Amino acid sequence: MLGAAEAEHAARVRAHLVAAIAAAGGWLSFERYMELALYAPGLGYYSAGARKLGPGGDFTTAPEISALFGACIAKQCVEVLAMLPRASILEIGAGSGRLAVDILRRLRSANCLPERYLILEVSADLRARQHACLCDSVPDLLDRVEWLDAPPAERFDGVVLANEVLDALPVRRFRWHSTGVEELGVALDGERMHWSATAASAETTRECRRLYAAASSAWDEGYSSEYCPRLGAWTREVTRSLDRGAVLWFDYGLPRAQYYLPERHDGTLICHFRHRTELDPFRHAGLQDITAWVDFTSLAEASREAGFDLAGFTTQTYFLAGLGIEQEMQAMAAGNADAAVRLSQQARRLMMPGEMGEGFKAMAWLRGLELELAGFRLRDLRHTL
Numbered sequence: 389m390l391g392a393a394e395a396e397h398a399a400r401v402r403a404h405l406v407a408a409i410a411a412a413g414g415w416l417s418f419e420r421y422m423e424l425a426l427y428a429p430g431l432g433y434y435s436a437g438a439r440k441l442g443p444g445g446d447f448t449t450a451p452e453i454s455a456l457f458g459a460c461i462a463k464q465c466v467e468v469l470a471m472l473p474r475a476s477i478l479e480i481g482a483g484s485g486r487l488a489v490d491i492l493r494r495l496r497s498a499n500c501l502p503e504r505y506l507i508l509e510v511s512a513d514l515r516a517r518q519h520a521c522l523c524d525s526v527p528d529l530l531d532r533v534e535w536l537d538a539p540p541a542e543r544f545d546g547v548v549l550a551n552e553v554l555d556a557l558p559v560r561r562f563r564w565h566s567t568g569v570e571e572l573g574v575a576l577d578g579e580r581m582h583w584s585a586t587a588a589s590a591e592t593t594r595e596c597r598r599l600y601a602a603a604s605s606a607w608d609e610g611y612s613s614e615y616c617p618r619l620g621a622w623t624r625e626v627t628r629s630l631d632r633g634a635v636l637w638f639d640y641g642l643p644r645a646q647y648y649l650p651e652r653h654d655g656t657l658i659c660h661f662r663h664r665t666e667l668d669p670f671r672h673a674g675l676q677d678i679t680a681w682v683d684f685t686s687l688a689e690a691s692r693e694a695g696f697d698l699a700g701f702t703t704q705t706y707f708l709a710g711l712g713i714e715q716e717m718q719a720m721a722a723g724n725a726d727a728a729v730r731l732s733q734q735a736r737r738l739m740m741p742g743e744m745g746e747g748f749k750a751m752a753w754l755r756g757l758e759l760e761l762a763g764f765r766l767r768d769l770r771h772t773l
């Protein structure tokens with residue numbers, strides 16, 4: 389059941405989407421629908437006031453589960469920051485601010501604080517939540533933190549990082565037939581939104597044929613999936629001003645050959661509403677998160693084109709193990725048996741294959757630096773891309 393304010397918000401979002409579909413002649417691409425449902429000013433899931441993360445929200449992320457995640461990322465940052473005399477960190481999509489707090493705390497204890505901790509965030513309410521979280525937890529470091537509306541204009545050295553942001557970039561849905569490709573979008577039946585197909589453009593058809601060629605075996609008739617046309621442009625844009633340093637991406641996803649396996653015949657699109665998984669992206673529009681897995685091969689192609697060198701690709705489990713999550717646990721527990729049990733339960737959630745361990749990946753890129761990164765030394769999956 390929706391509360392009165394939620395129901396009223398949902399009605400406004402729906403009216404906006406219905407008007408957009410009508411204005412587009414009765415058919416709107418799913419990519420545009422997802423963009424509006426997540427980012428329409430004052431209405432979209434990320435632009436308006438839904439709680440999103442944590443209890444009372446819709447989903448939980450690794451930093452919300454445990455400070456161990458941020459501590460390990462901070463250790464990875466130390467290796468990069470130590471080589472750069474005046475370095476900054478740019479975090480994209482900082483959620484509740486938890487990850488920023490955990491990274492800054494661990495960097496302070498390593499005596500390796502960045503000059504500035506920049507946060508690029510689209511959501512006004514999450515910005516306010518991040519500010520409050522940093523103010524409560526690391527008030528003495530707040531003067532280093534700066535919120536940005538757009539990627540930094542001036543060049544900087546350091547680290548760019550993001551956890552679970554790429555999966556929110558709008559995707560284009562398609563359906564494969566040997567006779568031609570269809571693009572999936574949304575149409576109206578009265579006020580009801582539903583899936584509707586139209587012949588794909590030449591550009592979409594070309595891209596789908598490329599994905600088909602990368603799949604390990606042939607797709608069946610009617611195979612549906614998605615790809616993210618703006619992944620390359622968006623990642624290039626947010627990393628453009630990094631002169632020397634590393635880019636660290638954390639997200640659920642796969643190399644292309646595994647993403648487009650014939651048995652994954654309906655893609656990876658999924659929604660999150662109050663900690664439940666929803667399959668219908670047209671329900672709860674504006675109130676639920678809509679995401680799709682990341683095609684890490686596509687990310688690799690774009691990052692190489694942007695002049696980065698691939699420094700590592702591995703699972704979250706091996707990333708955390710490579711950075712010594714065991715030692716971090718012992719240090720955080722500080723001999724307290726209850727804390728040790730709690731931390732080891734958290735580590736299991738981050739690392740077990742059935743939880744976040746296998747599905748979530750870590751990927752690192754370097755520009756202007758040569759460096760072996762500890763998070764990627766235990767299991768190298770670069771050859772799978």
Ligand SMILES: C[S@@+](CC[C@H](N)C(=O)[O-])C[C@H]1O[C@@H](n2cnc3c(N)ncnc32)[C@H](O)[C@@H]1O
Pocket residue numbers: 434441449450451452480481482483484487508509510511514550551552553556
């Ligand atoms: C799923 S949450 C992850 C939050 C946090 N990184 C964590 O791991 O807890 C996605 C975050 O990215 C932000 N976001 C979504 N799209 C974005 C975009 N295009 N640019 C910048 N931030 C974005 C959201 O507002 C939110 O803070």
